[in-house]
Amino acid sequence: MTQTHPTCIACGMPMRRPEDHSGGDPSRDWCHLCTREDGRMVSYDEALAGVTGFLVRTQGLDRSAAEGIAARTLAGLPAWRDREG
Amino acid sequence: MRFGAGRLMAIEHAQRKTGGTASSPGPTRRERQKARTRDSLVSAAADLFARSGLRDARTEDIARAARVSHGTVFVHFPTKADLIEETIGRFAHALTGRLDTLLRQSAGMSEILSAHLAAIGEVEALYRRILIDLPGQPAAVRAHWVTIQSAISKYFAIGLAAHPDPASRLDPALTFNTWLALVHHYLSNRDLFAPEGSVIERHGPALAGHFLNLIENREHS
Numbered sequence: 001m002t003q004t005h006p007t008c009i010a011c012g013m014p015m016r017r018p019e020d021h022s023g024g025d026p027s028r029d030w031c032h033l034c035t036r037e038d039g040r041m042v043s044y045d046e047a048l049a050g051v052t053g054f055l056v057r058t059q060g061l062d063r064s065a066a067e068g069i070a071a072r073t074l075a076g077l078p079a080w081r082d083r084e085g
Numbered sequence: 086m087r088f089g090a091g092r093l094m095a096i097e098h099a100q101r102k103t104g105g106t107a108s109s110p111g112p113t114r115r116e117r118q119k120a121r122t123r124d125s126l127v128s129a130a131a132d133l134f135a136r137s138g139l140r141d142a143r144t145e146d147i148a149r150a151a152r153v154s155h156g157t158v159f160v161h162f163p164t165k166a167d168l169i170e171e172t173i174g175r176f177a178h179a180l181t182g183r184l185d186t187l188l189r190q191s192a193g194m195s196e197i198l199s200a201h202l203a204a205i206g207e208v209e210a211l212y213r214r215i216l217i218d219l220p221g222q223p224a225a226v227r228a229h230w231v232t233i234q235s236a237i238s239k240y241f242a243i244g245l246a247a248h249p250d251p252a253s254r255l256d257p258a259l260t261f262n263t264w265l266a267l268v269h270h271y272l273s274n275r276d277l278f279a280p281e282g283s284v285i286e287r288h289g290p291a292l293a294g295h296f297l298n299l300i301e302n303r304e305h306s
Contacts, residue, residue, distance in 0.1 A: 061231070
């Protein structure tokens with residue numbers, strides 16, 4: 001009953017349907033929300049701003065607290081795990 | 086269907102694992118054994134945390150339940166805080182997956198609230214213990230908790246915006262937190278609301294019905 005769920009390497013969002021993936025392409029391991037207009041994956045700063053904004057908008061977190069949570073979440077994701085600084 | 090947090094996490098973790106590839110050999114027997122012991126410890130910790138809470142569960146009892154020596158716990162997890170973080174991290178990953186499965190099939194606020202309650206109800210004991218012991222936990226554990234809430238808040242905001250007026254005009258974060266506060270108040274005071282059993286089973290439908298009435302500005306029927 002619990003199913004495997006691939007998650008976006010850039011923001012951690014579960015991706016179950018093809019349309020959840022960038023460009024609707026299941027071979028891409030980042031989600032449609034983490035995709036720039038040209039199809040490339042967003043930068044770290046863009047991902048950080050996206051997750052922070054989401055937390056503020058939907059859960060009402062203080063912006064600086066939300067940014068701390070977002071940074072911690074991103075640090076564990078494949079796209080940013082080896083990022084320096 | 087109800088099942089314990091340990092089982093939910095064991096299934097989830099087993100499915101997340103990948104074996105070796107054509108270009109890289111799989112794990113050795115020793116590595117597999119090490120991973121199994123680690124999994125047993127996390128599973129035992131989840132059960133003990135669900136029963137006794139994050140603070141009060143003892144590593145001696147976790148070791149006993151996992152059928153390993155007390156020292157083995159610290160070979161895998163240098164401190165109890167490390168064991169708590171990994172256990173809650175796996176729990177959060179499993180629960181966000183379950184929430185996403187249920188919420189994706191939900192159309193409208195009524196189904197979203199029911200799906201949220203159903204997912205919590207399946208792992209109520211551990212969810213409740215984390216909720217109660219959350220203040221004072223390290224930032225990593227709190228981040229896992231926010232991740233769980235994010236799995237719901239995304240669908241909640243979409244459902245609220247699509248709901249007929251006046252609900253769609255409500256602030257999504259405040260409305261989400263109102264719902265969460267209601268559910269969490271009942272869960273964290275289980276001894277007052279459902280001392281003999283599941284808070285969600287006993288009060289879930291009434292809480293969801295009441296909340297819908299509130300956001301629709303309706304009188305109780």
